[in-house]
Amino acid sequence: MLLGRVAGTVVSSRKEPLIEGWKLLLVRQLDADNHDAGGYVVAADAVGAGVGEVVLYATGSSARQTETTRDRPCDAVIMAIVDTWEIGGRDVYRK
């Protein structure tokens, strides 16, 4: 899994029927030190994340292992909202 910050939303009216109803969030990747890593992903949301929140997301076939995404064309899913992460006993991020 990787850490990211929800930056925005993507809206589509013409889409694969299997993804109807999904909230599609644009997530900017964070590096281990809570800086922008330069990449992004558009992810389905399995936990009710909002813009600005730091999240954990899974990619690939693992992104289909939630109730929201099972057997659907999804390769990235937000599966946790992060409260804190720490490195070497120091908080890198606290919600």
Add this chain to the structure above:
Amino acid sequence: MLLGRVAGTVVSSRKEPLIEGWKLLLVRQLDADNHDAGGYVVAADAVGAGVGEVVLYATGSSARQTETTRDRPCDAVIMAIVDTWEIGGRDVYRK
């Protein structure tokens, strides 16, 4: 999923029988700010996208989770045509 712009088409007469009938689109990857990200993918099209349109595509095994691509040798599929995406309350792209 990633954002991309349909740039062109790929035509093949000698191919795996399982992909007969597919429209193969060359999609240039976009970064989160709607600039060319430098990469591309050739994707099957599950939604009737046309050249110039901004789309959302899935890769890997998730690309086989549409009616068009199920159980076929496809690792990239266009599964939505993007209407808008916004970051921080600002429209980055509007169709």
Add this chain to the structure above:
Amino acid sequence: MLLGRVAGTVVSSRKEPLIEGWKLLLVRQLDADNHDAGGYVVAADAVGAGVGEVVLYATGSSARQTETTRDRPCDAVIMAIVDTWEIGGRDVYRK
């Protein structure tokens, strides 16, 4: 899928029994403008491609969705020989 040019062959006598009989082709990746992209892959061949030909290949689990490669340890397969590809109405490549 990605575009590549068949550059050579790989020969192995000691190998996983499940891949006996495969033709293993070394494929140099092409970018969207038909230039060498700097990478390569060794792919199984599902369509009878020859050295010098421009091909389309799939990677990951999707590479196992052909008769040649099903349930075998294959993560890259050539599934089409490209006749043409065009971008913005202009032929980038014609066989």
Add this chain to the structure above:
Amino acid sequence: MLLGRVAGTVVSSRKEPLIEGWKLLLVRQLDADNHDAGGYVVAADAVGAGVGEVVLYATGSSARQTETTRDRPCDAVIMAIVDTWEIGGRDVYRK
């Protein structure tokens, strides 16, 4: 699989129910010579690894092939704690 060093932990209270109870570890990637490779991954822990330990982790669908992670949205799992690795007869790392 890749080598990494456990650098810290990630805590989340709002998450996909299927990942309840997991210890989520932040692992910094190591290169083959035991230097920081610059990347990281957040991995589930199948072997009881602690901060500072050098581990081996698997990614993608293979990360779901442990008792802890089976059928869950996990794309990275620590599946071994490394005692030693050597290159060319020389110990690169010894616990």
Add this chain to the structure above:
Amino acid sequence: MLLGRVAGTVVSSRKEPLIEGWKLLLVRQLDADNHDAGGYVVAADAVGAGVGEVVLYATGSSARQTETTRDRPCDAVIMAIVDTWEIGGRDVYRK
């Protein structure tokens, strides 16, 4: 698949029970011209490869399609020892 050279071994006593008995080899990636490509992978060995040998390895779910690795947390497997590879009629490598 990619080409690599077996550079060393990784030893672990505390590990996922499903990988007991595996020989874990550290493989340095080779580029198409038989130069060090800068990356590496730790792979399970399905063919009895030794240090110094040039091998072909598969990654991702395809790495689980051998008798050694089936249904186990393995994302990289050596599935062939390379005798020769040639590009444009010229031997790049000969065992």
